[in-house]
Amino acid sequence: MDASExxxxxxxxxxDREAFEMIIRTHSRTLFAIxxxxxxxxxxxxxxxxxxxxxxxxxxWRVRDPEKFPAWLCMIARHRAHDVFRKRRxxxxxxxxxxxxxxxxxxxxxxxxxxxxxLADLPELHRAALxxxxxxxxxxxxxxxxxxxxxxxxxGILGRALASLRKQLRPALASLD
Amino acid sequence: xxxxHDEIDNWLAADLxxxxxxxxRSVLHTHLVDCATCRKTHQETKTMNKILEETLAQEKPDLxxxxxxxxxxxxxxxxxxGLVKSLVDVMRLRAVQITAVAAILxxxxxxxxxxxxxxxxxxxxxxxxxxxxxxxQQRSQVxxxxxxxGGLDKSDELAxxxxxxxAIKAPPPSLPASRPDFHENAKTPSTTxxxxxxxxxxxxxxxxxxxxxxxxxxxxxAEQKPAETPAPAxxxxxxxxxxxxxxxxxxxxxxxxxxxxxANEQHGYVATTDSQKQSNGKLRGEVVVKILPENLDPFxxxxxxxxxxxxxxxxxEDVTKAYFxxxxxxxxxxxxxxxxxxxxxxxxxxxxxxxxxxxxxxxVREDIEKMKxxxxxWDSQVQFATVTVSLAEKDxxxxxxxxxxxxxxxxxxxPDVEKIYNDxxxxxxxxxxxxxxxxxxxxxxxxxxxxSMLIAPEESDAVIGRVxxxxxxxxxxxxxxxxxxxxxxxxxxxxxxxxxxxLNISVSREEQEQALQQTSLRIRTSSVDEKAKELxxxxxxxxxxxxxxxxxRDPDGRELANVWLRVPMKNYFSLMQSLNSLGxxxxxxxxxxxxxxAQIDEASAPADVSIQVYSQGNIxxxxxxxxxxxxxxLAQSAGAIMWSLRMIGVAIAFLAPWAIAxxxxxxxxxxxxxxxx
Numbered sequence: 001m002d003a004s005e006x007x008x009x010x011x012x013x014x015x016d017r018e019a020f021e022m023i024i025r026t027h028s029r030t031l032f033a034i035x036x037x038x039x040x041x042x043x044x045x046x047x048x049x050x051x052x053x054x055x056x057x058x059x060x061w062r063v064r065d066p067e068k069f070p071a072w073l074c075m076i077a078r079h080r081a082h083d084v085f086r087k088r089r090x091x092x093x094x095x096x097x098x099x100x101x102x103x104x105x106x107x108x109x110x111x112x113x114x115x116x117x118x119l120a121d122l123p124e125l126h127r128a129a130l131x132x133x134x135x136x137x138x139x140x141x142x143x144x145x146x147x148x149x150x151x152x153x154x155x156g157i158l159g160r161a162l163a164s165l166r167k168q169l170r171p172a173l174a175s176l177d
Numbered sequence: 178x179x180x181x182h183d184e185i186d187n188w189l190a191a192d193l194x195x196x197x198x199x200x201x202r203s204v205l206h207t208h209l210v211d212c213a214t215c216r217k218t219h220q221e222t223k224t225m226n227k228i229l230e231e232t233l234a235q236e237k238p239d240l241x242x243x244x245x246x247x248x249x250x251x252x253x254x255x256x257x258x259g260l261v262k263s264l265v266d267v268m269r270l271r272a273v274q275i276t277a278v279a280a281i282l283x284x285x286x287x288x289x290x291x292x293x294x295x296x297x298x299x300x301x302x303x304x305x306x307x308x309x310x311x312x313x314q315q316r317s318q319v320x321x322x323x324x325x326x327g328g329l330d331k332s333d334e335l336a337x338x339x340x341x342x343x344a345i346k347a348p349p350p351s352l353p354a355s356r357p358d359f360h361e362n363a364k365t366p367s368t369t370x371x372x373x374x375x376x377x378x379x380x381x382x383x384x385x386x387x388x389x390x391x392x393x394x395x396x397x398x399a400e401q402k403p404a405e406t407p408a409p410a411x412x413x414x415x416x417x418x419x420x421x422x423x424x425x426x427x428x429x430x431x432x433x434x435x436x437x438x439x440a441n442e443q444h445g446y447v448a449t450t451d452s453q454k455q456s457n458g459k460l461r462g463e464v465v466v467k468i469l470p471e472n473l474d475p476f477x478x479x480x481x482x483x484x485x486x487x488x489x490x491x492x493x494e495d496v497t498k499a500y501f502x503x504x505x506x507x508x509x510x511x512x513x514x515x516x517x518x519x520x521x522x523x524x525x526x527x528x529x530x531x532x533x534x535x536x537x538x539x540x541v542r543e544d545i546e547k548m549k550x551x552x553x554x555w556d557s558q559v560q561f562a563t564v565t566v567s568l569a570e571k572d573x574x575x576x577x578x579x580x581x582x583x584x585x586x587x588x589x590x591x592p593d594v595e596k597i598y599n600d601x602x603x604x605x606x607x608x609x610x611x612x613x614x615x616x617x618x619x620x621x622x623x624x625x626x627x628x629s630m631l632i633a634p635e636e637s638d639a640v641i642g643r644v645x646x647x648x649x650x651x652x653x654x655x656x657x658x659x660x661x662x663x664x665x666x667x668x669x670x671x672x673x674x675x676x677x678x679x680l681n682i683s684v685s686r687e688e689q690e691q692a693l694q695q696t697s698l699r700i701r702t703s704s705v706d707e708k709a710k711e712l713x714x715x716x717x718x719x720x721x722x723x724x725x726x727x728x729x730r731d732p733d734g735r736e737l738a739n740v741w742l743r744v745p746m747k748n749y750f751s752l753m754q755s756l757n758s759l760g761x762x763x764x765x766x767x768x769x770x771x772x773x774x775a776q777i778d779e780a781s782a783p784a785d786v787s788i789q790v791y792s793q794g795n796i797x798x799x800x801x802x803x804x805x806x807x808x809x810x811l812a813q814s815a816g817a818i819m820w821s822l823r824m825i826g827v828a829i830a831f832l833a834p835w836a837i838a839x840x841x842x843x844x845x846x847x848x849x850x851x852x853x854x
Contacts, residue, residue, distance in 0.1 A: 017256065021247060028246045032238050042236055049246060054253050115232050133194060134233040140196050155196065159187030166218075166225045173224060 009066035020060070024053055027070060030146060031077040033135045037128035038081040039088075040120060048084055052077040074146060111172055118168040126161035129154060181208045185215045189222040415501075415555055417494040418470045418562035420477060425569050426484035429460035432568050436464055439479045443472035445561065452568075456662070457577035457671070459570040467561035480566060487569075500555050507548045514541050576661035579673040583634075584656040585641060585680045590690045591648030594624040597684050600647055601628055608633035609640055626684040634675035644682060649781055651690065688724070692785035693746060694769045696753070699789045702760035705736035708790050712740055715755050719748040724785075738790040747780040756788070 011019035028049055035045035035052075056076055063072050119127060125147065132143045140154045149157075181188055181204065188205050191197050197205065209216050267273050426432040429452060437447050445468030452462030468476050477489070517538040521531065591597045598616050605611050613629040632640050645653070659673070702708045706728060713723050721744030728738045744752050756762055 021250070024247055024250060025243050028243055029238060032242065036236065042238070046238070046242075046245075050249050050253075053246065053250050057250070057254055111228065112232055115228065130229070131233070134229055135237050140191075140194070155187045155191050156184075158194065159184070159190040162190045162222055162225055162229075163186035165229070166221050169225065169228070170221070173221070173228075 006066050009069040013060050013063050013066060013069065015060070020057060023069075023073075027073055028053070029136055030070075030132065030138075031073060033131040034074055034077050034128055034146075035081040036135070037131040038078065038085055038124060040116060040127075044084055044088070045081070048077060048081045052080045055080070070146070071148060111169075114169055114172040115165070118165050121168065122161055122164060126157055126164075129157050130161055133158065181205060182212060182215060185218055186222070189215075189219055190226075193222065193226045414495070415497045415559050416470070417496055417555070417558045418473055418492070419494075419564070420473065420489065420491045420562065421565045421567070422477065422480050422486065423488035423567045423569070424480065424484045425487055425571055427571055429462055429568055429570055432483050433462075433464060435483055436466060436480070436566060439476055440466045440468060443468050443476045445469060445472065445476070448563075455577075457575050459572065459575070461569045462567075464566045464568065466564040466566065468564055470559070470562045473562045473564070476564065480564075484568075484571075496555050496559070500552065503548050503551050507545060507552070510541055510545045510548065514538065514545065517541060574665055576665060576667075576671050578662045578671050580660040580662055581673055581675045582658040582660060583637065583676070583678040584658070585637075585678060586652070586654040586656075587641070587644060587650065587680065587682045588652040589644075589648035589682065589684045590651055590687045591684055592687050594626050594684050594686055597647045598626040598628070601630075601644060601682060601684075604640060604643065605630075608636045623689060624686055625689075626682075628682045628684075630680050630682075631677045632680055634678060637678035637680075641678075641680060644680070648684065649687070649690075687783070690783055691770065692743065693771075693779065693782040694749065694767060694784040695787070696749075696765065696767045696784065697787045697789075698756070698765040699763040699791065700756065700760040701763060701793070702790060703792050705738050705790050705792050708759050709738040709740060711759060712742075712756075712788060712790065715752065715759075716740075716742045716744065719744050719752040719755070721745075721748065721752065721786075734792075736792045740788045740790065742786045742788065743783045744786065745781045746784050749784045749786075752786065760790070 008019045008022060012023055031049045031052055032045050035048040036042065039045050039048065052073065056073055063069055119130070122130070128147055129143055132138050132146060138146070140158075141151075143149075144151060144154050147154075185208075188197070188201070192202060192205055209219055268277070424432070433450060433452075440447050445466055448465040448467050450462065450464045452460050454460055466476070473491075477491070517534055520534050521538070524531070589597065595616065598614070602611060602614060609630055609632050611628060611630045613627070615628070616624065616626045618624050630640075661671075700708065709726065709728060713726070716723055721742045723740060724743050725741040726739065728736070730736045742752075
């Protein structure tokens with residue numbers, strides 16, 4: 001983290017709105033990726049990002065060390081996404097019957113469905129790594145930093161995630177071919 | 178060791194994501210050429226990657242995502258208005274924060290001060306404060322000057338007014354002119370003159386007083402003026418002035434001479450003098466000087482030069498009213514007297530009436546005399562002011578002499594208390610007085626004596642020395658007290674006198690003295706009785722004394738002798754050494770009690786030694802050698818065998834009934850089984 005970044009975080013913690021807005025510009029996509037990895041829904045992920053930002057602004061004084069500000073933001077987003085996820089599961093029990101009768105949207109291909117199902121089966125950390133990689137095209141080092149992993153751990157995670165997806169989608173791929 | 182083949186998933190993912198180094202990539206590609214399985218996996222992973230990229234690209238947030246986030250954030254957290262924002266911005270500065278904290282602290286201090294009622298000027302520098310104080314003093318002095326001057330002026334005005342009144346009423350129609358002097362004073366022209374004179378200083382003073390505080394000296398000068406000026410103005414007023422002055426002077430006689438000279442200069446006289454000589458030779462006294470009122474102030478000024486002024490009071494008693502009242506009553510009384518005399522001359526009426534008139538005339542005359550006396554007294558008092566000068570020579574409190582009181586406390590130990598008691602009593606002489614002598618013998622036969630004596634100072638050292646020689650000194654304390662007489666503090670010239678020395682002696686028997694050192698030891702020897710005797714002889718030789726000794730022999734032939742000795746400390750070590758000749762010294766333990774508070778003579782202080790002389794008895798023979806040892810061993814082993822046999826017997830007695838019962842049970846069971854077959 002370079003000095004200017006740290007200064008920006010420090011200013012944001014002390015209530016500098018412009019600094020905070022700059023952080024929104026640079027970090028909201030990362031937050032989105034994290035929220036999406038948990039919820040796998042764009043709308044909900046956006047809401048989560050929004051809520052997390054507001055919450056972060058209101059409780060910014062809790063962060064003592066400016067260096068930990070990005071990690072703290074990610075943590076808020078993750079917690080918020082989990083909250084939404086839990087709520088959705090309780091609600092969806094009632095909605096299931098209705099949704100089941102709905103005809104499938106015509107634009108969702110069979111492969112997409114398979115993929116989403118396969119993604120849903122992945123551990124959360126694997127999904128988060130995948131979304132960060134494919135949404136933001138982040139390099140491994142940045143992803144490791146964002147997710148708080150040790151150096152070099154990501155290669156294994158992404159390898160396993162891809163392999164797992166590949167195995168699950170093999171029948172679908174075969175049929176596609 | 179893991180190979181690329183094992184981790185092909187990781188390698189392929191990293192390759193696709195462009196995270197392999199150049200080296201790694203070449204290694205991977207080499208492997209892919211070799212391994213068909215991995216090649217297949219590579220193909221599938223590539224497809225998977227593509228699908229993921231395509232699918233997730235759809236889910237990616239659009240380009241306006243950040244913008245949307247920002248605008249929604251702004252709408253949910255509205256921006257503060259310009260003023261508030263700038264205020265917050267300003268508050269973000271470190272300097273402003275520090276200033277704010279300081280301001281809050283100051284405000285708290287101020288609030289605290291308001292609550293406690295402390296005044297704000299406490300913070301000012303001392304110098305400023307002092308200056309202010311000085312200024313205030315000046316002002317108050319000036320003010321008092323004004324007050325005093327004003328006061329005088331006022332009283333003068335009053336006097337003038339009153340004299341005017343008097344002047345108007347001056348010729349009372351009822352009174353015939355009998356006192357010409359009064360009429361002279363009361364004449365109108367004189368009052369007008371007085372009035373003019375009084376008014377004048379008032380006019381001249383005013384600018385001097387109110388000009389500025391800096392013109393302090395002038396104001397003071399102005400203040401003194403009216404004190405001197407009123408003399409002629411108040412000629413018709415009856416003022417008794419008197420002053421008291423307390424002075425501390427070096428020499429009473431010089432001061433008295435000077436006072437007399439001053440009084441003569443100022444046309445006064447010394448009325449009375451009175452002096453007392455203190456026990457320390459210093460003089461204290463009082464001089465009463467009569468002096469003309471108008472000369473009072475210069476006289477007082479001169480007095481101040483005599484010595485240190487301790488106190489001065491100046492009082493003025495205005496007896497004008499009483500004087501003139503008495504004067505008027507006197508005139509009435511004169512008229513009354515005249516009438517009564519006329520009545521008597523006419524000689525009409527009864528005798529009893531005449532007698533009544535006579536009596537009345539006597540009373541009136543008595544009144545007249547009294548009033549005349551009063552007037553004369555006042556006249557004399559007014560004519561001269563009275564100055565009472567109290568004189569005291571310097572260092573009045575210096576003591577005249579010192580008395581050196583010595584008190585000694587002596588504790589003695591002696592073998593024969595009664596003898597010493599008598600010896601000390603024999604010391605009595607005119608210079609050595611025994612005030613108290615007591616010989617006590619308690620129920621256990623212990624004797625002790627207490628004595629007190631007063632010794633003339635020149636004899637004290639010799640007597641105390643002799644008493645000390647009678648016994649062993651346990652404790653000696655001397656207390657000296659210096660008592661100032663006729664004053665307090667220190668004095669260079671005062672003599673010091675030695676008072677009689679008080680000596681308190683307590684004598685107790687040596688036995689009662691606690692030993693300085695206590696030693697106990699054991700000596701093993703074969704002939705106890707003999708050694709105990711030797712021991713006693715040794716102790717006698719070393720100047721010790723046997724306090725107690727016991728001897729006993731038990732049926733086993735063991736002998737034990739206990740000997741308690743007391744020797745002076747100086748002989749203790751030689752005694753201990755000689756003990757070695759008696760036998761084997763064992764278990765020597767020494768206990769020493771140092772009495773730090775008492776100054777005791779260590780060399781002759783007693784040391785207690787308790788010695789136990791013992792033999793081992795004859796039951797175990799003193800035989801040594803192989804045979805004896807063999808015999809003893811056999812005897813002991815025989816004893817041991819007998820003992821173990823006994824133990825076995827006991828054990829059998831315990832176990833046998835159970836064993837018999839068990840065997841019987843087994844036998845019966847077997848028997849039953851056999852018969853059943």
